[in-house]
Amino acid sequence: MDKLLEFLSFQDPNVRTVTFGTIFLGMSASTVGTFAFLRKRSLVGDAVAHSILPGIAIAFMLFHTKNPFVLMGGALLSGWLAMLLIEHLSKATKLKPDTAIGLVLSVFFGIGILLLTSIQHSGAGNQAGLDQFLFGKAASMTRNDLIAYGIVALILLITVILFFKEFKLLSFNPDFAEASGLPVKRLQFILSTITVLAIAIGIQSVGVVLMAALLITPAATARPWTERLVVMMVLAGIAGGLSGLVGSYISFAAPNMPTGPWIVMCLSFLALFSLFLAPRRGVLARIRQQRQNRRKILSENLLKSFYHLREHNPETLAFSRGEILEKRAFSEVEYKTALRHLRRHFYLIPEGSNWRLSEKGYEEAKRVVRLHRLWEMYLTERMRLKADHIHPNAETMEHIITPEIEEQLLRELGYPETDPHQSPIPYPKH
Amino acid sequence: MEINTPALEVHNLTASYNRKPVLWDIDFQLPQGQLIGIVGPNGSGKTTLLKNIMGLMEPDSGYVNMFGQKLDDVRERVSYVPQRESVDWDFPASVLEVVQMGRYRKNNLFKRLTARDHEIATQSLEKVNMLEYARRQISQLSGGQQQRVFIARSLAQQADLYLMDEPFVGVDAATEESILKLLTEMRQEGKTVIIVHHDLQTAYEYFDWIVLLNTRLVAAGPKDDVFTSNLLQEAYGGRLTVLSRIGDLIAKKDFPLRESDFKEKEGQGDG
Numbered sequence: 102m103d104k105l106l107e108f109l110s111f112q113d114p115n116v117r118t119v120t121f122g123t124i125f126l127g128m129s130a131s132t133v134g135t136f137a138f139l140r141k142r143s144l145v146g147d148a149v150a151h152s153i154l155p156g157i158a159i160a161f162m163l164f165h166t167k168n169p170f171v172l173m174g175g176a177l178l179s180g181w182l183a184m185l186l187i188e189h190l191s192k193a194t195k196l197k198p199d200t201a202i203g204l205v206l207s208v209f210f211g212i213g214i215l216l217l218t219s220i221q222h223s224g225a226g227n228q229a230g231l232d233q234f235l236f237g238k239a240a241s242m243t244r245n246d247l248i249a250y251g252i253v254a255l256i257l258l259i260t261v262i263l264f265f266k267e268f269k270l271l272s273f274n275p276d277f278a279e280a281s282g283l284p285v286k287r288l289q290f291i292l293s294t295i296t297v298l299a300i301a302i303g304i305q306s307v308g309v310v311l312m313a314a315l316l317i318t319p320a321a322t323a324r325p326w327t328e329r330l331v332v333m334m335v336l337a338g339i340a341g342g343l344s345g346l347v348g349s350y351i352s353f354a355a356p357n358m359p360t361g362p363w364i365v366m367c368l369s370f371l372a373l374f375s376l377f378l379a380p381r382r383g384v385l386a387r388i389r390q391q392r393q394n395r396r397k398i399l400s401e402n403l404l405k406s407f408y409h410l411r412e413h414n415p416e417t418l419a420f421s422r423g424e425i426l427e428k429r430a431f432s433e434v435e436y437k438t439a440l441r442h443l444r445r446h447f448y449l450i451p452e453g454s455n456w457r458l459s460e461k462g463y464e465e466a467k468r469v470v471r472l473h474r475l476w477e478m479y480l481t482e483r484m485r486l487k488a489d490h491i492h493p494n495a496e497t498m499e500h501i502i503t504p505e506i507e508e509q510l511l512r513e514l515g516y517p518e519t520d521p522h523q524s525p526i527p528y529p530k531h
Numbered sequence: 532m533e534i535n536t537p538a539l540e541v542h543n544l545t546a547s548y549n550r551k552p553v554l555w556d557i558d559f560q561l562p563q564g565q566l567i568g569i570v571g572p573n574g575s576g577k578t579t580l581l582k583n584i585m586g587l588m589e590p591d592s593g594y595v596n597m598f599g600q601k602l603d604d605v606r607e608r609v610s611y612v613p614q615r616e617s618v619d620w621d622f623p624a625s626v627l628e629v630v631q632m633g634r635y636r637k638n639n640l641f642k643r644l645t646a647r648d649h650e651i652a653t654q655s656l657e658k659v660n661m662l663e664y665a666r667r668q669i670s671q672l673s674g675g676q677q678q679r680v681f682i683a684r685s686l687a688q689q690a691d692l693y694l695m696d697e698p699f700v701g702v703d704a705a706t707e708e709s710i711l712k713l714l715t716e717m718r719q720e721g722k723t724v725i726i727v728h729h730d731l732q733t734a735y736e737y738f739d740w741i742v743l744l745n746t747r748l749v750a751a752g753p754k755d756d757v758f759t760s761n762l763l764q765e766a767y768g769g770r771l772t773v774l775s776r777i778g779d780l781i782a783k784k785d786f787p788l789r790e791s792d793f794k795e796k797e798g799q800g801d802g
């Protein structure tokens with residue numbers, strides 16, 4: 102707890118730089134990653150992240166320096182090479198794209214590990230601290246590193262803002278972009294380059310193994326909350342920045358702990374949260390929708406039973422529970438749920454121990470019966486189904502048909518009087 | 532048949548996927564100011580032909596001219612409507628945003644759209660009767676609405692030649708009628724409209740000129756010349772088994788396909 106307070110007070114200037122640095126790196130990786138996510142290039146992102154390792158190792162072996170620009174140069178080159186190779190392999194050979202991606206990933210990563218091991222055995226590894234590139238260690242970054250990476254992150258964000266509309270079109274419909282005469286090849290080159298760069302700086306805090314998570318998960322987390330690309334990118338940036346904060350705290354509180362796994366834990370938590378709670382697309386929203394659908398079906402079925410009873414006994418208005426259940430088999434719970442719903446909306450009105458349809462309820466019941474009989478008409482007239490086959494299908498459709506479809510059915514069928522079983526089709530009172 | 536400055540000339544075009552040819556020696560010219568259908572059964576290579584025309588694929592041989600020029604010189608006069616299923620509609624964008632994409636051009640790279648661009652986009656949306664859906668998310672559109680959004684985006688390009696890939700697929704009867712009316716109006720304004728279409732029933736009724744395609748060119752010309760039972764039988768009748776078998780063979784054996792390669796082989800064979 103004390104540690105957390107100390108951390109959050111940001112009194113140590115070193116803590117301050119590392120924290121703001123990693124937040125910034127997380128934000129830029131997730132913003133750029135949004136395009137990778139929308140272009141369905143998640144796997145390529147993963148392969149490129151792994152392929153960066155040999156580039157970093159070779160740059161270090163050649164120049165014997167940890168200068169961030171030198172290492173980033175190596176990272177950029179090998180990341181690019183991997184991307185070109187994936188593209189070329191799936192075009193020139195009969196390999197499926199996912200095979201090409203897997204192949205490039207494992208070969209590059211294998212070479213990277215090999216080089217890293219040999220660097221460490223040569224004794225230069227510890228002072229180089231290259232192992233941090235595997236799983237990330239936010240705190241091991243120096244102030245100078247952070248300034249360098251911060252500058253790159255800034256350039257990435259500016260590029261995204263400058264080319265925002267072109268990248269949007271490129272992600273949605275690249276063929277149209279090309280047909281419109283946009284320099285698609287060059288735009289793709291720029292987008293790929295900033296993606297590789299975002300990966301190269303992101304691995305400082307996450308490491309190559311888990312980098313794809315920082316690139317893709319924030320976008321996936323943000324997607325269900327908005328239908329606007331700008332908002333989606335901002336939300337993804339916030340998710341990425343937040344996990345950067347968590348990572349740098351871990352680095353600070355437990356100096357021997359790699360930060361990557363913790364950052365990814367935080368991201369996964371946010372993604373799960375989003376998966377469950379997001380409006381409309383979330384699991385909870387879906388469950389709620391399904392429950393609403395079920396209740397709608399039950400209530401409409403109960404209304405229909407009332408209508409049928411009244412159709413057969415025109416002079417009676419109120420019916421008992423027994424009469425209803427005789428007409429249609431509701432379970433105890435179903436009957437109660439439907440009844441509660443209909444009563445609350447005043448479709449049904451109590452009369453002693455019986456229930457009767459209100460004026461509003463009668464019109465609603467007529468609507469359901471009308472849809473059922475109209476659909477049966479449609480099935481026999483247009484799809485040429487036999488009259489004894491159509492009832493089950495109409496049982497479902499009557500709950501689904503919207504007013505617009507009803508309108509169209511009525512027009513196409515010419516406002517029929519009766520259904521195929523010669524039951525009258527009830528129309529609304531005018 | 533020679534046509535004065537054809538809107539579109541396809542010359543000896545052969546195209547393939549993974550070395551398997553799906554278009555053989557396609558050669559035709561289309562006049563300006565007509566409503567033209569490219570008609571053929573599913574899988575006959577209509578989409579592939581459009582992609583080659585629009586420079587989205589590199590043909591194995593042959594070339595394409597528009598208004599007597601190369602595509603790159605007349606880009607702004609040509610507009611393309613891709614097949615509706617070629618994009619993922621679950622993309623975070625609104626209807627208006629997509630239509631505005633028609634205004635993205637080389638000369639406004641990393642610039643904001645102008646007021647004039649916005650005006651044109653809105654008017655295009657109005658022409659396809661989708662103005663009330665301007666702020667709607669594209670993930671919530673029906674098939675017919677998606678088609679109309681794509682057509683509006685194309686209208687926003689204010690071109691002279693339009694190439695549309697199956698704009699009537701997934702469209703209800705009323706929408707089909709209104710799209711057709713729009714296309715007819717465009718022709719009256721002197722535009723050339725080329726429509727990829729797979730439905731024979733309506734093709735004769737809709738178009739002035741027809742290109743009958745099935746892996747190779749069956750016929751191209753005014754509709755009355757093309758709509759003969761022989762030619763239709765040729766396009767829609769039996770599958771061209773020989774051609775597709777040769778295609779398989781070429782893919783399997785890695786035969787060369789480019790013209791230059793062919794010439795080399797010929798020389799060797801004769802010598």
Ligand SMILES: Nc1ncnc2c1ncn2[C@@H]1O[C@H](COP(=O)(O)OP(=O)(O)O)[C@@H](O)[C@H]1O
Nearest residue numbers: 548549553571572573574575576577578579580
């Ligand atoms: N990307 C692709 N890769 C390999 N084969 C393809 C590809 N796209 C289309 N084809 C094949 O090319 C042929 C022509 O396809 P297409 O041009 O889409 O026909 P159409 O548009 O007339 O239905 C088909 O046999 C199809 O299977």
Ligand SMILES: [Mg+2]
Nearest residue numbers: 577578614697
């Ligand atoms: Mg097609």
